[in-house]
Amino acid sequence: MSLINPFDPNVKLHAGCSCGQHSSEAEHLEAESAALNRRMVENTVMRALFPQDVERRRFLSAVGVSTALAAISEFIPFGALEAFAQDKGPLEKKDLKIGFLPITCATPIIFAGAADFYGKEGLNVTLQKTAGWAIVRDKVLAKEFDASHMLSPMPLAISMGAGSNATPMVMPLMENTNGNAITLHVKHKNNRDPKNWKGMKFAIPFDYSMHNFLLRYYLAANGLDPDRDVQLRVMSPPDMVANLRSGNIDGFIVAEPFNQRAVYENVGFIHALTSEIWNNHPCCAFAASEDFVKHNPNTFAALVRSIMRATVFVNKAENRKGVAAMIAPANYLNQPPTVVEQVLTGRFADGLGQVRNEPDRIGFDPFPWHSMAVWMLTQMKRWGYIKGNVNYKEIAEKVFLATDARKRMAELDIAAPKSTYGKHQILGKEFDPSKPEEYLKSFAIKA
């Protein structure tokens, strides 16, 4: 089910889902699979009770359906069986290919592989290191990857057809919060006020990235128009470090460990962690196409469970050092262990001669806030990546499976927020997800 084509006279535009009985497509899918599950359990039980179908029919017509159901329910715990079936439902696909980029944002996905959390769910996952976001997008769309690490705005953009063919995607969980920084060339040591950055060149990892939106937000908040006053170039992270060394760019905003790597290479310093712009902002995500989820619901659930467990594990401060050692080798991040460790523990050299201690430098929180999706959409619209009327809530709820995530988190005893919408503070300015258009209007600088 793609985003509904508003020019198709045969579809209902205002209904939440394809059958029109649920508020969103995600809920519709959930209800559908739950109903199917129940039917399956009932079928099995009835078949076991009445090996001869003739007897079953005779029994039902003699006592009536409701009496029969009540009688049988008395001694057969349908509800428990159903939950059991859901939990142990056969995996539709065991051998999976999952893409990731070698950055610390992918820690839960990588760790779930390195510590074989996938294996505990009966999955055989091959983690495929990928060279860039555009390739991740293409490989997911080509079904070469069953699911992948993505930048959290990517599933939104792909679902809407911004920068690709419109293919409905779902994002069952967030990977990390924070975990990025703005790095400047050492020659800008005394040029820390962004108001003076006119004419500088910055590298960003991808158009549809939190990095791009946060840097633009930061520059605009300091009076610079990111489209006119500075140059933004898309680059891969190692190219950023090399270009910073040669002075082709003045700075970059990117995921770790490449900011720390620039410090380690003596070419840059950490100007600001992105947590200083928006504390606990979303960053990377785990996403799959809706098509994959529809055809492999149990596999998908098992996958989400394993990554959620990994997320909880890697988020604990006492585990961070060990995790860093596990993900640093060539098969995963391929970085010096001390660089990865400085990112995960938050005790790091800033490139200016100071040791900083920021335990929240990167966090791992699986909850995919709808309000964060709405914020991303406002920024896409603000900078002209999407145009026209945007149905913020509908897209956010279709792609970010927050309701589903809360249910799964409860199953795994992870505390989840009560609401899927929250107000966020970004550089001291409040974002209210219920008023996206007014929020957009409040910006003086936009495309």
Add this chain to the structure above:
Amino acid sequence: MKTTLTFRAAVLSLFIFAMFIGTWHLATQAPKESAAAQAVNAEYAELMGKGAEKTGGFPSPEKVGSAFVKYLSDPFYDNGPNDKGIGIQVGYSLLRVGTGFLLAMLFALPLGFVIGMSPLMTKALNPFIQILKPISPLAWMPLALYTLKDSEVSGIFVIFICSLWPMLINTAFGVAGVRRDWINVARTLEVNPLRKAFLVILPAAAPTILTGMRISMGIAWIVIVAAEMLVGGTGIGYFVWNEWNNLALPNVIFAITMIGLVGMALDLGFGTLQKFVTYRE
């Protein structure tokens, strides 16, 4: 006389190589740590990786040498899908190049024959070939990824498309350039067309065709590295990208040298084949 020339050339080659390594060595001597760097506290220095092997600046020949030893001493290790030995990576690349090249051969040789033997076909197909030939093979990559929906197949397709043109053009040229006398002799002897193609034209055009194949192979080997850097996964191109991701220049230089060596071996192979089919009139 000939041996002494070879000998003298070898000595000169060795001398140039030694000079090159020597200059490289002198040019990459590490500068002394500045006093300012030592002033900061011990923890900061440790976090900055002082004392550890660092990649700062261009690597010295010793570092590159140790990369050679490290990778060549264990060329077939397999530490998971993203970390395999150099032997395995080169194998993947050769497999892709081989498949794409063979497919191109199956397509280019018969078509080249037809074009070469028929002036009409030559004229009719010429504009298409002329337009398609100068397109960079990598420019096909996005299109291939989009339509074929598989990066592995796309890689092979890119090799196919870049190997195609030199082979096709050289085959057509070779076939068209077979001496009229020989064809006329075949005609007077009433040789059937198939026999004529295989026993007269093919041997006569073989040297030109093989030149085309040799050029194709050279291009294919250049392109595969770029293609693998783009789509990743496996292969020598991926190896380069993965090491670049770690800014590990010694390993990148090692990989570059390996690419050169394998490319040379492929070229030498075709050179030998070429000698085998060359004839003197």
